[in-house]
Amino acid sequence: MxxxxxxxxxxxxxxxxxxxxxxxxxxxxxxxxxxxxxxxxxxxxxxxxxxxxxxxxxxxxxxxxxxxxxxxxxxxxxxxxxxxxxxxxxxxxxxxxxxxxxxxxxxxxxxxxxxxxxxxxxxxxxxxxxxxxxxxxxxxxxxxxxxxxxxxxxxxxxxxxxxxLLEPLGVAMHALDLAKLRPGTHLAILGAGPIGLYLLMLARLSGALTLSVIEPQAYRRGRALELGATAAYASVSDYLQAVKETPRRGADVVIEATTSPDGPRHATEAVRIGGKVVLVGIPDGDEFSLTASQVRRKGLSIKLSRRMGNIYPRAIEYVQRGLIxxxxxxxxxxxxxxxxxxxxxxxxxxxxxxxxxxxx
The missing domain is CATH 3.90.180.10 (Medium-chain alcohol dehydrogenases, catalytic domain)
Incomplete structure (x- = not known):
């Protein structure tokens, strides 16, 4: 001290x-x-x-x-x-x-x-x-x-x-570490601000099979598509409508990077049964709520991401090699x-x- x-x-x-x-x-x-x-x-x-x-x-x-x-x-x-x-x-x-x-x-x-x-x-x-x-x-x-x-x-x-910009990149890298993406993962990212877009760019290098972005601002959805998103949606309901006929009916992993108090609940709605949610965003008002029955019945794994560990050397190498x-x-x-x-x-x-x- x-x-x-x-x-x-x-x-x-x-x-x-x-x-x-x-x-x-x-x-x-x-x-x-x-x-x-x-x-x-x-x-x-x-x-x-x-x-x-x-x-x-x-x-x-x-x-x-x-x-x-x-x-x-x-x-x-x-x-x-x-x-x-x-x-x-x-x-x-x-x-x-x-x-x-x-x-x-x-x-x-x-x-x-x-x-x-x-x-x-x-x-x-x-x-x-x-x-x-x-x-x-x-x-x-x-x-x-x-x-x-x-x-x-x-x-x-x-x-x-x-x-x-290595600092926000490091925050995104730490969140992705917590997500433990595997090749073939269906990923959804809530929020296409700076952290969400860095998560998208990193996930492309990590073997994600589909990269869906959910973002209400149209221009940010457009930027996400330019940076490699396979699809972009204005709302979670739009995303769920698009995947309702798929076997999983949701993402394997959802990373939430919004400022909305509803963001964490939306993340648990977008993830499949048995899936994983990583919460990165800081909600306005310092509070959020989850629907207990939904989280419990899906048997979700939920991780909260705070800042980063010893990430800077990795972040520097990613940029130096031109990967990001x-x-x-x-x-x-x-x-x-x-x-x-x-x-x-x-x-x-x-x-x-x-x-x-x-x-x-």
Missing amino acids: TEATDQAAPYPSPELQTQMPAAIMRGAHQIELGHIPKPVPAPGQVLLRVRANSVCGSDLHYYHEGKIGSAVVETEFTPGHEFAGELVEGTGAAFGLPDGTLVAVDPAQPCHHCPWCYEGHHHLCPNMIFVGAPPYAGAMAEYIAVPVSSVFPVPQGFTAQQAA DVNAIVTHVLPLSQVRHAFEMLETYQDQAIKVVLIP
Whole structure:
């Protein structure tokens, strides 16, 4: 616990620091560009000039509701956890990382001392410090200081945008690990946002026989078909109508990646008897319900996915080998000064937005 607290050492007083531009969130629907003190790295940390930061669905939850569960925006803070940056000011020298090194960053900082960390479940650490989740400052800013243990230098040829998108790709990879897809699996994905589309792209490489996507937004269904979905449906009822004459009358595996409180129930409706459901999405309102008789009578296996394990090396290799084009879901690249517009656009599905990347 002490180690984790040290990682989040407070900045020196503002009057001793240079100010830098940053997104400032004060609560639901309150975000704007302002200025905060430039961070001073604590021992064991490196200073990064942020080069790209993509807006995550979690960021949108803070914007839409001012909280995710017990993580509440009580005082102003800077969001952003899907990011990449370059080492600056010699802070990486002691670790063999020269200035200018482009790195991806794992935003999760587990304590490494609790029973769950000892068991290898670092992503479930209850003492977790998570960059960009209140009260911890995120990367929608010009600079950020992070533990050197959190950075992953990316290979030559990687762009900052690709490096930033390794985080959501890793979340999708972890969920697919839980699904344990086998060759010949009939898969359905609920939600064609960034995570759902990455799941689709990864599932194509994992031997799924059919890849059905269920998504109410027509433009997102279209993008799913472009990225390899075998079919796309506007609703679960449409999907069930299409498969009612098939032997399974449902998917072997359903992965839910929506923000809807109805998403988990819809997933259990779409899966076959004896099938598996993996829940990835964070529901609005922090609650969802299931129909007990349906879940019980189908004898379903249900897994909940949280963040990711030690995924970054695998994610980097997938992108380096050209197996996954992480840029395929990016619809907009905007300057950080347009951060409010980026959040408004994603919340209301303006201009066919799927993934927005902010550049400080």
